[in-house]
Amino acid sequence: MLWTTYRGFLKDQMNDSLPIPRLDRMPVRINPCPIIEAIIEIRFVSTESWRTMPGLLFSHIRERYTVSRDLPLATFPEDFRHQNPALMYLPLVQFVRTNFLIQFGPRVVSLVTSPNQYPGWQEMKTEMAWLLEQIKISGFVSEAERLGVRYINFFTEDIFAHLHLRTFIGEKALESHEVSISTVFRHVPMTARLNVSNSVIVGGPDNPRSGSIFDVDVWIGALDFELFSNGLQRTDEAHDFEKRIFFGLLKPDFLAKLNPEYS
Amino acid sequence: MTTTIPVARQGVYRFSDDLSEDTIPFTVSAPNPGEIDRENLVLRKLGVRCWGRLYHFRNYYQHGWGDGHGRTLSPRALEIFYRFIEEAAFPQGINPSLFLTDEGHLELCWDSQFGGAVQVEFTPSGAEYFIERLGSEDTVPFTEISVLAKRVLA
Numbered sequence: 246m247l248w249t250t251y252r253g254f255l256k257d258q259m260n261d262s263l264p265i266p267r268l269d270r271m272p273v274r275i276n277p278c279p280i281i282e283a284i285i286e287i288r289f290v291s292t293e294s295w296r297t298m299p300g301l302l303f304s305h306i307r308e309r310y311t312v313s314r315d316l317p318l319a320t321f322p323e324d325f326r327h328q329n330p331a332l333m334y335l336p337l338v339q340f341v342r343t344n345f346l347i348q349f350g351p352r353v354v355s356l357v358t359s360p361n362q363y364p365g366w367q368e369m370k371t372e373m374a375w376l377l378e379q380i381k382i383s384g385f386v387s388e389a390e391r392l393g394v395r396y397i398n399f400f401t402e403d404i405f406a407h408l409h410l411r412t413f414i415g416e417k418a419l420e421s422h423e424v425s426i427s428t429v430f431r432h433v434p435m436t437a438r439l440n441v442s443n444s445v446i447v448g449g450p451d452n453p454r455s456g457s458i459f460d461v462d463v464w465i466g467a468l469d470f471e472l473f474s475n476g477l478q479r480t481d482e483a484h485d486f487e488k489r490i491f492f493g494l495l496k497p498d499f500l501a502k503l504n505p506e507y508s
Numbered sequence: 509m510t511t512t513i514p515v516a517r518q519g520v521y522r523f524s525d526d527l528s529e530d531t532i533p534f535t536v537s538a539p540n541p542g543e544i545d546r547e548n549l550v551l552r553k554l555g556v557r558c559w560g561r562l563y564h565f566r567n568y569y570q571h572g573w574g575d576g577h578g579r580t581l582s583p584r585a586l587e588i589f590y591r592f593i594e595e596a597a598f599p600q601g602i603n604p605s606l607f608l609t610d611e612g613h614l615e616l617c618w619d620s621q622f623g624g625a626v627q628v629e630f631t632p633s634g635a636e637y638f639i640e641r642l643g644s645e646d647t648v649p650f651t652e653i654s655v656l657a658k659r660v661l662a
Contacts, residue, residue: 282520290612292571330567351570360520388632390583397520409511423527436542444524457548458521467583468650 263432265493266409272492272505279398279459279503280363281447285373285480286355286464287380287472288334290389295351296322296387299338302349305379310340310347337473345372353389354380360448366484374477381473389472393464394483396491403443404457406500410441434469435486438462459494463487546590547606558606565608567572579612588650589614592628592635595657626660 291298318326319337326332336348336355344364346357356373358364372465380386397416398501405411405424412419412426425442440460446453470479520527550559571580572582598604604618614630624640635653637660638645 289584290571290583292579294571322560327568327570387579388582388584399521407522425523425527431542438542443524444526444527445521446524447521455524460521466587468587 254492258362259303263430265430265490267489270507271488271502272500273502273508274365274502274506275503276506278401280358280362280396281399282395282397283358283359283363284355284391284393284395284397285369286353286391286393286395287389287476288353288393289386289387289389289472291385292350292387293385295337298351299349301383301385302347302379303340305342305383306347306376307414309375310342310345312341314339314341316348344368346378370477370480373480377473377476384474384480386413388467389470389476390467391464392472392476392479392483393462394463394480394487395460396487398459398491399447399454399456400459401454401456405440405443405458406496407496408441408459409496410494430490432486434465435463435483436466437486437490439490459491460486463490512527550583550591553596553598553602554606555591558604561606562614565606565614566588574610575660576594578608578610581608581614582612582632584650585613585630588632588635589616589630590628591650592653592657595654596661628656628660 262315265504271364277307293301299313302309315337316335316337318332318335328417334350334353336350336353338349340347340349344359344362346359348355354376356369357404358369358378363369406421410426412424423444425440425444427438427440430437438461440458440462443457445456445458447458448454465479465483470476478487495503513539543643547559550562565581566586569578571582572578587589599619601619602618602621604616605618607615609615609629611631613632615627616628616630619624620626620633620639620641622641626640629636634647634649634651635656637656639660
């Protein structure tokens with residue numbers, strides 16, 4: 246364990262800063278699966294210009310990802326994009342295959358499951374291991390900046406009724422209102438951003454559905470992983486932490502209704 | 509006064525109209541999630557000028573800045589810089605200056621209260637320092653950054 250990590254670990258334990266119940270065991274599957282999208286994201290810096298990067302990657306992944314398409318942001322001039330920090334980590338190109346997408350931009354590459362087709366963590370990890378190998382061969386990553394795992398879950402009902410998470414005004418709980426909560430948890434070496442909202446629309450114009458999202462993004466900073474040596478192992482840890490947050494916040498009776506399966 | 513950031517890509521969900529905020533006031537700048545403590549740290553220890561310079565280095569200095577060869581700020585060097593700042597106790601009246609090197613490293617310089625300049629360059633693996641008064645320079649790994657913070661300010 247790195248010195249910095251160990252020090253942070255001790256600080257974290259002493260403060261017991263994670264206010265989420267820890268389950269004795271966590272399900273490996275629930276049914277119906279609420280995951281509408283899962284993402285493993287790598288942020289990086291490169292000495293390559295963006296013009297050459299899509300070609301470098303595509304030449305190594307084209308056997309699996311046969312379709313490539315520009316995303317809307319790609320039509321904006323480069324100078325404009327550089328002047329907007331909010332756009333820095335957004336992808337410009339998408340490569341597509343059955344079940345998965347690869348989203349690629351000047352500072353980010355991510356593996357994304359096709360909407361509502363989460364294939365399970367093992368399959369996702371296997372695909373990520375392959376993608377990491379191709380990224381390594383492509384050689385465009387000078388230095389990795391952040392490694393993240395994000396799960397977006399959708400529920401048709403008001404999810405706040407089923408969570409150990411509520412908002413109050415004084416003593417009165419906010420119920421039957423449109424509510425959106427964002428918060429950040431630190432659990433060294435990981436950081437997690439949790440977004441929960443009971444008023445979202447998912448799906449495209451053809452099949453919009455309204456309901457709640459439970460969106461957890463867990464990431465590890467630059468000093469706490471080596472992309473091509475322990476990157477995959479770190480995604481495992483981030484995935485475990487994401488599950489701890491998700492299942493820890495669900496009320497037991499609601500979890501029981503989701504038909505949990507344990508290994 | 510407000511501005512609207514263009515929609516970059518269609519996300520997998522969007523908030524209901526009443527919850528969504530489609531304008532971002534110029535007067536509000538939200539730090540990246542989980543980084544408010546670091547923003548405060550830089551503001552408190554190095555002042556608003558260094559904070560502003562760091563903000564620009566992080567957000568606007570893309571690969572090729574300067575004469576075309578400047579590198580993007582190294583994420584590892586930035587992490588090490590933060591850890592140094594956390595440990596550093598600058599005496600009152602010392603006003604460090606912050607630079608981005610062509611290699612994408614951060615360099616912090618100040619005039620020591622004992623005389624002479626002090627320079628610390630943060631690299632992806634640690635830091636290199638120079639203390640003019642002692643004529644000493646060396647390199648330390650990032651695991652010893654806490655020791656370095658005390659050494660260069662002693």
